[in-house]
Amino acid sequence: MPTMGRLVGAILFGGLAWYTTLLIIPLFPENAPLGMFQEVNTFFGLVAGWTVAGPRAGLGYVAAFSYGLTALVSMVVMALFFNSSVVMIEQSLRKRYDGPGEAVTDVFQMFVDHALLMATPEIIGTLVVGGIVGGLITEFFGRRFS
Template identity: 80%
Template sequence: MPTMGRLVGAILFGALAWYTTTLIVPLFPEGTNLGYFQELNTFFGLVAGWTVAGPRAGTGYVASISYGLTALVSMVVMALFFNSFVVMIERSLRKRYDGAGEAVTDVFALFMEHGMMILTPEIITTLLVGGVVGGLVTEAFGRRFT
């Protein structure tokens, strides 16, 4: 059921994903075709805000920090996994794997590789502050419009 908490959570975490992706793009090698990288990451932010942060709005400001960080982690994990899966599919279409097992294993290797790539102080700080603020603002709107 749509609520103001879900709507605000989706908007805030979508915006956080969009902004963080703009910080991540320069970390890729020059000439890398990113396709819909920013749009897909924004979608995962919307989903995390709607399904993780939004339903918990109204449970208290201390809990809002917790569910804001939970939504943040779920957003990052979804985005990393999906983007790693897309890279694996692209590589498999170029016949870079000997079998399906090697391709599936490479998804997790790519997940770790991309995860290590985004471990910069600027991105980590942006994500943590954005997750906490996103949770607090979602809570404020959830309480006000319930």
């Protein structure tokens, strides 16, 4: 059921994903084909805000720290896994893999590689502060308009 907490959580975490993606894009090689990278990451931010942070709004401000960081982690994991899977499918269509086992293993290797690529102090700080602030603001609106 739509609530103000879900709406605000989706907007805030979608915005956090959009902004963080802007910080990540310069880390990729100059001619890397990113396609709809920013839009996909924003979608996962919306999903995390709607399904993880929004339903928990109203549990208190201490819990807001927790569910803000939980929404942040779920957003990052969903985006990393999806983007790694897309790269794997593109590479498998180019016949890069010898078999399906190698392709699945490579998804997890790309997951780790992409996570290490974005593990800069600026991006981690933005995500952590954004997750906590997003949780607190979601809590505020969830309490006031529920």
